[in-house]
Amino acid sequence: MDFTSFIPLITVLVIIGAVVVGVLAVRSRVRRFSREMFGNDSLIKGYMDQKKTVSESSVSVRSMTSIYLPQIKKDFPEFDYELYKNKAQSVLRSYFTAVSSKNVLALTEECSNTLKNTVTGIIEDLDRRNLTQVFAETVIHDVQIARYIKNGATVTVLFNASVGCYNYLEDAAGTVVLGSKEFKHQSIYDIALVYVQDARKMGVAGDSGIGLNCPNCGAPIRNLGQKFCEHCGSGVVEANIRVWSFDEIKEQTVGKKAY
Numbered sequence: 001m002d003f004t005s006f007i008p009l010i011t012v013l014v015i016i017g018a019v020v021v022g023v024l025a026v027r028s029r030v031r032r033f034s035r036e037m038f039g040n041d042s043l044i045k046g047y048m049d050q051k052k053t054v055s056e057s058s059v060s061v062r063s064m065t066s067i068y069l070p071q072i073k074k075d076f077p078e079f080d081y082e083l084y085k086n087k088a089q090s091v092l093r094s095y096f097t098a099v100s101s102k103n104v105l106a107l108t109e110e111c112s113n114t115l116k117n118t119v120t121g122i123i124e125d126l127d128r129r130n131l132t133q134v135f136a137e138t139v140i141h142d143v144q145i146a147r148y149i150k151n152g153a154t155v156t157v158l159f160n161a162s163v164g165c166y167n168y169l170e171d172a173a174g175t176v177v178l179g180s181k182e183f184k185h186q187s188i189y190d191i192a193l194v195y196v197q198d199a200r201k202m203g204v205a206g207d208s209g210i211g212l213n214c215p216n217c218g219a220p221i222r223n224l225g226q227k228f229c230e231h232c233g234s235g236v237v238e239a240n241i242r243v244w245s246f247d248e249i250k251e252q253t254v255g256k257k258a259y
Contacts (some may be wrong), residue, residue: 063144096135112245138165194247
């Protein structure tokens with residue numbers, strides 16, 4: 001048999017050999033890259049492990065507590081920072097529970113009507129789309145004061161909370177349509193603690209569901225940090241405590257980690 005008749009076969013074998021060598025070379029490079037990047041030979045496993053690690057890493061809050069707390073204490077000497085910091089965490093957890101269970105009554109009593117109406121709106125929107133928002137295995141890593149805002153009508157102490165949880169939307173069949181059951185969602189939540197210092201500048205009195213009357217004579221309490229009723233002279237410290245209310249919870253969208 002003439003040698004030339006084997007040329008096509010030899011050519012095919014050479015091409016196959018070259019492809020095999022190329023594949024092995026690429027695989028070797030991928031393994032080397034994976035070992036360098038993730039410490040194992042599987043690029044996919046390394047990537048998934050890295051993604052899991054990142055999803056468990058908390059987002060840092062920018063603490064302004066040391067700057068703003070002295071200002072708050074000057075205006076409100078009775079302000080108990082640790083108390084309201086703990087209340088902010090409780091309110092946030094109740095918010096997650098209320099949305100997940102679609103039950104606005106799960107919100108704590110420190111929540112204003114404004115916040116209750118917001119959660120009611122979220123629940124109604126989820127029902128319209130036949131979806132459920134799930135917050136599971138929530139960990140609050142840190143809570144700090146981020147801002148102290150005085151605008152004439154109200155005073156707001158804005159807390160920032162670093163939160164990690166499984167956060168996803170699922171349809172009526174239990175299928176996840178947004179988010180993940182496998183990787184945690186790390187983000188920052190704003191929690192607004194509000195004090196009404198002048199109800200006359202609020203528009204319609206009582207919008208926030210906050211008590212503003214003297215416990216003795218019922219006269220309105222209008223001034224920032226007022227200690228005594230202008231009309232009957234009774235102490236109004238208890239009334240002032242009651243006017244602190246959690247008015248808003250909002251997730252920050254800049255710098256959040258969603259998986």
